[in-house]
Amino acid sequence: MEGLVKQPRTFDIDSILRYRPIEERVYRFRCVEAWSMVVPWDGYPLSEFIKACDPLPSAKYVQFLSLHDSKQMPELGSSGFSGPYSEGLRMDEAMNPLTLLTLGLYGEVLPNQDGAPIRVIVPWKYGFKSAKSIVKVRFVDKQPPTTWNNMAPDEYGFYSNVNPSVDHPRWSQKTERRLTGSFFPQIKQTLPFNGYGNEVAALYNGMDLRKYY
């Protein structure tokens, strides 16, 4: 943990695991590639962790950097990622009670492929915003560069709130395939903010969400 904070710190995983009581949150998860799933995550609000980091008032954004280890992640070389996966949230988004510091799912610790040992879940944004395997949290005053936004800014915006009225260039975002384990997908209408509008729409008052997609 570093950047605009009183004191940069390293947390060991046990202290993060035990810092606050773990609660189960059942969230809809909507991928930018138009599939969705309902997942029971285990964790506690990211805001609790951020308070423990004690950021300075000048910190406006929080950046998450993921583990970048080609020994454990042999496909990194062909991924087109030049550095560690980077994601970020505006401070008020990160402090929203829905944003979950996530340590498990289905009552088990996170498996590697789901972002072990620590990830965030931001349920009103497309899945790639919910960074996995976070090893560094950095508080900054400007919008941080984020991996997919850098790779293709016209496809993946910084905000990437789930929004059925802004299509991805290659497919519509009006509907989603709800994956349920049965062979045929359930087609669902995609909801603005993935159905969490009551909780988060106010964060974007006055913003043109077609421009800040």
Next chain:
Amino acid sequence: MPNRIIVLLKWIVFPLCLLPLALLVWYGVHQNLSADPVAEITHVTGRWALVFILISLAVTPVRRLHPRLGWLIRFRRMLGLYAFFYASLHLCTYVFLFSDLDVPGALANLQAHDWAGFRAQWAVPIATMKDDILRRKFIQVGLFAWCLLLLLALTSPAWIMRRMGGRRWSRLHALVYVAAIAGAVHFWWLVKPGVLRPLPYTLALAVLLLARIAWWLQKKLRRGGIPAPVKVQQPGLS
């Protein structure tokens, strides 16, 4: 190669080409098609359509390697038709599983003989597909490639070839090159940035196309179609 053996080989190759589909069905039945079966089916059928186009395009270059490989031509139509077969499965996956059709709902309508309900189920997918065809390049080029393969499949029987005449038929079937290139472009346009999955297929296609261009140039040169450079006597130097 005696005819008898070729017929026998065809009996082996024909079911072998169905293996990718069989595996797909096998994994489907055993709930082993990843968490997102629709995406998996789309990828597998699309990939094999491209692979079969490439194999059918490889027949001629391989035959030229040795005079005793001439019999391979007898497998080319089958391979080409398999390319069309997998491309059609790929298209069906899109139409039935990817275009917002409520499949369980539509099936229930069919079982209840509720034709009006069944027709109504198609309103949303048809709107989605129209939107895709009008607005998305990778859908346009993919559909174009399938239409070409359809044309080639329809004109593939021997009697049509005879009726058209070999020259005209060959000229029409040169469209397979356009279909192959369109297929590769479709692949590149649909993957997200940084993904290099289409690269091996594109390289294979490039080799197969370059081999043909090289032969064409060689033939031209041999026939004197392109004049060989002429040495000009430079006066005053000798």
